[in-house]
Amino acid sequence: MKTRILLLDDEASLIKWLRYALEQKGYQVFATTDPQDAMVEIKNQRYDLIISDIKMPEIDGFEFLKRVRGVHPDMPFIFITAYGSMDSAISALRDRASDYILKPFSIDELAVRIKANLSSYIKGPTKIIGSSKRMRNTLAMLDKIAATDTTVLLLGESGTGKELFAREIHQRSKRAKANFVTVSCAAMPETLLESELFGYKRGAFTGAATDKDGLFKTADKGTFFLDEIGDASPTIQVKILRLLEEREIVPLGSTRPIKVDVRLIAATNKNLSEELKKGSFREDLYYRLNVIPLVLPPLRERRDDVPLLAEHFLKEICRREKLGERSLRPDSLKVLRKYDWPGNVRELRHVIERAAILSDSHYLGPQHLGLPQSRGKSLNQIQSEEIARVVRECDGNMSEAARILGVSRATLYRRFKSIKRRRK
Ligand SMILES: Nc1ncnc2c1ncn2[C@@H]1O[C@H](COP(=O)(O)OP(=O)(O)OP(=O)(O)O)[C@@H](O)[C@H]1O
Ligand SMILES: [Mg+2]
Numbered sequence: 001m002k003t004r005i006l007l008l009d010d011e012a013s014l015i016k017w018l019r020y021a022l023e024q025k026g027y028q029v030f031a032t033t034d035p036q037d038a039m040v041e042i043k044n045q046r047y048d049l050i051i052s053d054i055k056m057p058e059i060d061g062f063e064f065l066k067r068v069r070g071v072h073p074d075m076p077f078i079f080i081t082a083y084g085s086m087d088s089a090i091s092a093l094r095d096r097a098s099d100y101i102l103k104p105f106s107i108d109e110l111a112v113r114i115k116a117n118l119s120s121y122i123k124g125p126t127k128i129i130g131s132s133k134r135m136r137n138t139l140a141m142l143d144k145i146a147a148t149d150t151t152v153l154l155l156g157e158s159g160t161g162k163e164l165f166a167r168e169i170h171q172r173s174k175r176a177k178a179n180f181v182t183v184s185c186a187a188m189p190e191t192l193l194e195s196e197l198f199g200y201k202r203g204a205f206t207g208a209a210t211d212k213d214g215l216f217k218t219a220d221k222g223t224f225f226l227d228e229i230g231d232a233s234p235t236i237q238v239k240i241l242r243l244l245e246e247r248e249i250v251p252l253g254s255t256r257p258i259k260v261d262v263r264l265i266a267a268t269n270k271n272l273s274e275e276l277k278k279g280s281f282r283e284d285l286y287y288r289l290n291v292i293p294l295v296l297p298p299l300r301e302r303r304d305d306v307p308l309l310a311e312h313f314l315k316e317i318c319r320r321e322k323l324g325e326r327s328l329r330p331d332s333l334k335v336l337r338k339y340d341w342p343g344n345v346r347e348l349r350h351v352i353e354r355a356a357i358l359s360d361s362h363y364l365g366p367q368h369l370g371l372p373q374s375r376g377k378s379l380n381q382i383q384s385e386e387i388a389r390v391v392r393e394c395d396g397n398m399s400e401a402a403r404i405l406g407v408s409r410a411t412l413y414r415r416f417k418s419i420k421r422r423r424k
Pocket of ligand 2 (some may be wrong): 073162163227
């Protein structure tokens, strides 16, 4: 089976060239300048990887990525970006693109990236890895939750494993034999989401030629994973509330409710209590969802898991790519441990897999990781810099500096001495 790539760029001449070049490399390519067109393709065909421009009229690359993630949370997605817009490329990675390539690039460079990203696209179940205290507690919770049938609210930053946990809860529950259905509230326009979730009767709106079951119905007896619930519109929120209270849904254009038996797992990386305060999230729905909240800690708060996860991802990629044994040098592990991981486990996985593929050597050194040094500052470092700055501004007057920093003179002396010692 050929690898299928979808290519989106508003520059017709560029995609024509890219398409030709990639086809020469043995890929099957669908190329378009129209994001709507691309979305339809993605929903109806199997694709293995997406390449998209960032700057486009109407829907830009970020918006497109968001929509793709609603249907394929982990499909490899490479941004093409103009030189000089590195910042947007980096924020793209946090927005869950898997990679980016700077213009101008050669087709061989692109081919390397494609290969690296394809291999990181694991299909099938992943084991939950982690042995830090935070993770052990979370896993113990998971076990208890799986044994019950209540609504679960998964909270945590992007890439902390919310979807992984949702699947695991389903797998370990008595509903495991029925469907696990997932939909993201941020992925589609409201009206489309509504008809997808709740279904419709023939004639409910123009284009509704036949009755259609909603996805909640498809998940009957199973588990429904409602992702990015923080983005649900007021209308959707009311309907979900009804589902939770009455255990029934009303398809669009119908007056007759349908009973459904689903367990709801909702997730968001937004701060829901803040959304409550702003009035953009209903309080009654919040309490209904918040029966069992499970908070997945960010990776920087459980650094003990970093080496474990890194080794795990490395082993996995080496086996899959037949790279032989590869290992992380101790100084690499140190760098990994220090880094703050704004993209959490997902980012770690990408970093490791990319390093494994791009390096020719058996031992992966820090230079293969490609982590920006400036983002890896520790709290200690930031504090030291601040202390040094204040002391400098006070012309070395330690009493004055201590007052500004809100610490005792003794503390300041001690810290300042150790900073100077480290600098030597
Ligand atoms: N503890 C873990 N052990 C192994 N793999 C993990 C773990 N946590 C996360 N992952 C992997 O990291 C990636 C991101 O996880 P997941 O998609 O579940 O995150 P998420 O919280 O849903 O993120 P987002 O908010 O961006 O949707 C996945 O490939 C997942 O398999
Ligand atoms: Mg997710």
